[in-house]
Amino acid sequence: MVRFENVSLRYGLGAEILRDLSFEIKPSSFQFLSGPSGSGKTTLLKMMLATLKPTRGLVHLFGQDVGRMDKDSVTLLRRKVGIVLQDFRLLDHLTTYENVALPLRVQGQSEDRYRPEVIELLRWVGLGDRLHVPPSILSGGEKQRAAIARALIVRPELLLADEPTGNVDPVLAKRLVRLFMELNKLGTAIVMATHDWALMDQIPERRLILTEGRMRIEG
Amino acid sequence: MPAQASMPDDSTQARPEKLRETPLLAAGSIAGRALVIVVAIMTFLASMTAGTVELVASASSSWRSDIARESTIQIRPRPGRDMERDVARAAELARATAGVQTLKIYTRSESERLLEPWLGTGLDIGELPVPRLIELRVAGTPDFTILRRQLAADVPSATLDDHRQWIQRLGAMAGAMVIAGLIIMMLVLIATALAIAFATRGAMAGNRDIIEVLNLVGASDGFIAREFQRHFLRLGLKGGALGGGGAMLAFWMAGFFASRWNATPGGDQLEALFGTFALGFRGYLAVIVIAIIVAITTAVVSRVTVYRNLRGLD
Numbered sequence A: 001m002v003r004f005e006n007v008s009l010r011y012g013l014g015a016e017i018l019r020d021l022s023f024e025i026k027p028s029s030f031q032f033l034s035g036p037s038g039s040g041k042t043t044l045l046k047m048m049l050a051t052l053k054p055t056r057g058l059v060h061l062f063g064q065d066v067g068r069m070d071k072d073s074v075t076l077l078r079r080k081v082g083i084v085l086q087d088f089r090l091l092d093h094l095t096t097y098e099n100v101a102l103p104l105r106v107q108g109q110s111e112d113r114y115r116p117e118v119i120e121l122l123r124w125v126g127l128g129d130r131l132h133v134p135p136s137i138l139s140g141g142e143k144q145r146a147a148i149a150r151a152l153i154v155r156p157e158l159l160l161a162d163e164p165t166g167n168v169d170p171v172l173a174k175r176l177v178r179l180f181m182e183l184n185k186l187g188t189a190i191v192m193a194t195h196d197w198a199l200m201d202q203i204p205e206r207r208l209i210l211t212e213g214r215m216r217i218e219g
Numbered sequence B: 001m002p003a004q005a006s007m008p009d010d011s012t013q014a015r016p017e018k019l020r021e022t023p024l025l026a027a028g029s030i031a032g033r034a035l036v037i038v039v040a041i042m043t044f045l046a047s048m049t050a051g052t053v054e055l056v057a058s059a060s061s062s063w064r065s066d067i068a069r070e071s072t073i074q075i076r077p078r079p080g081r082d083m084e085r086d087v088a089r090a091a092e093l094a095r096a097t098a099g100v101q102t103l104k105i106y107t108r109s110e111s112e113r114l115l116e117p118w119l120g121t122g123l124d125i126g127e128l129p130v131p132r133l134i135e136l137r138v139a140g141t142p143d144f145t146i147l148r149r150q151l152a153a154d155v156p157s158a159t160l161d162d163h164r165q166w167i168q169r170l171g172a173m174a175g176a177m178v179i180a181g182l183i184i185m186m187l188v189l190i191a192t193a194l195a196i197a198f199a200t201r202g203a204m205a206g207n208r209d210i211i212e213v214l215n216l217v218g219a220s221d222g223f224i225a226r227e228f229q230r231h232f233l234r235l236g237l238k239g240g241a242l243g244g245g246g247a248m249l250a251f252w253m254a255g256f257f258a259s260r261w262n263a264t265p266g267g268d269q270l271e272a273l274f275g276t277f278a279l280g281f282r283g284y285l286a287v288i289v290i291a292i293i294v295a296i297t298t299a300v301v302s303r304v305t306v307y308r309n310l311r312g313l314d
Helices: A040-049 A073-076 A096-106 A113-125 A141-153 A169-185 A195-203 B032-068 B082-096 B108-119 B147-154 B163-204 B208-216 B221-260 B265-274 B280-313
Strands: A002-010 A016-025 A030-034 A056-061 A081-084 A158-162 A189-193 A205-210 A214-218 B072-073 B101-104 B132-138 B159-163
Touching: A002 A040, A002 A141, A002 B208, A016 A040, A016 A056, A016 A214, A030 A040, A030 A169, A030 A195, A040 A189, A081 A096, A081 A141, A096 A141, A096 B280, A113 A141, A141 A158, A141 A169, A158 A169, A169 A195, A169 B280, A195 B132, A214 B147, B032 B072, B032 B163, B032 B280, B072 B280, B082 B101, B082 B132, B082 B147, B082 B221, B147 B159, B147 B221, B147 B265, B163 B280, B221 B280
Parallel strands: A030 A189, A030 A205, A081 A158, A158 A189
Antiparallel strands: A002 A016, A002 A056, A205 A214, B072 B132, B072 B159, B101 B132
16 A cells, blocks of 8 residues: 655755655554654655655555656545545534535535535534534644644545644544554554653554664654 | 554544635735735726727717718819719610619709808809719629729719728728727737736735645645635636626617717717717627636736736745
8 A cells, every 4th residue: 555665855955854665555554653853754754745755765556656757646546545634624614513424525516416424524524513604613632633634525545644633632532543443443553653651552563663763664 | 553552532522524725825914905906906997998999890880881882973063064964874874784773863952952061042153063963872892994984974063972982981980999909909908918917926925824825735836836826816707707897887878878979969969970879789798708808817917927927926
């Protein structure tokens, strides 16, 4: 599904942020991506979404070399990948319902077709009574769940979550992780970036640990 | 997936009614009103140009057809020739020519009266060699070759003027006006397109976060460009309707006031230049077409600009 071979990345003429990364993410697998702040976790997730291209090495996403992908292929790839960003990136002028429906709307699906599905998913993540409110009046935890719902609405083969528990209390954090594990059981591969070691200690899954741009794999 | 619910649903009731789709571009981030005014002004200018060209072209066409219906034979006095006999002979030859419907022979006193505006009334011009005129009313475009040859043989002091030179000059002037009008319209359209391109770039900068999110959730460049195009088409239609409507109103008012001023010296001058000053169906149609072209230009330019910029971002 995702394969990195000796991948390095630098911005402009600066120092390499990621160095000689080689790893694979298999379908239906679960892994934490960890490391101290500034270690390159978000950058690595962006590479898995083909937002950034490596300056050295090969990145294969769903069997395609990112370096040779055209714009249309990247668009199709992103429809198979769900992403939950650290800052949520919800659109403030749309309602919660419209934010969650956005990935289906951009694929040209009609609202009549996706409406029941979006409402059901919003109820599932506990936002059934927040359909018509803009994200600006949602709490941090609600925004987090809306962002997760937006990533899940397309039933992605791969879910990338950047610090999804960073803005919520420990109880909700645990529930979110349980949610990801349930999704994983349903066949979605998960990469969850976090530096919450306590949380990771409770869940014995594979860990990709970034330190000063290099990767160590545990489990 | 939701069938495996593990998150608590704290909702009491979700409303499953049809939900209206909000435009994806934040309306407040685009200087819509200013752009509508720019498009309206451009459409107004282009429409006024087109309308004026149409007025001049139709007025010139009516002058030309008036002139083309008349020809003149001028007989200059020449020593040793009998003027009255020459006039009668020239009239006889003209009458026999196919295409000449009627003719009017100007008498000596009528010919002298024609000179009064230049020479005044207090002068005895009886001694002056005043030429005589025969005015022919013709149908279609008669062939005057034989008449010319006969006049040259029988009345050598006569010349036939079928006003072709005037008609050609008027035709050239009307053609030049039309070309100048088209050039002005093209310039206005280009200026509109540039204004739209700048506005689109501004709108893209204002919506940068939204474009990034759309890209992340799998929106194609075509989808994003369509969103911008839809937005700008709406602005273009609004501006086009305002500008075109304004131009139509201006022409209608000009026609209205021109008819009120009829028979005044200024009104007569205007009527001589532009005919009745009524734009006519063709003129109004041109204004509508221009408004539509401006709106389409607005949409297409915004789409192309978005595509180019997205490729640049890539």
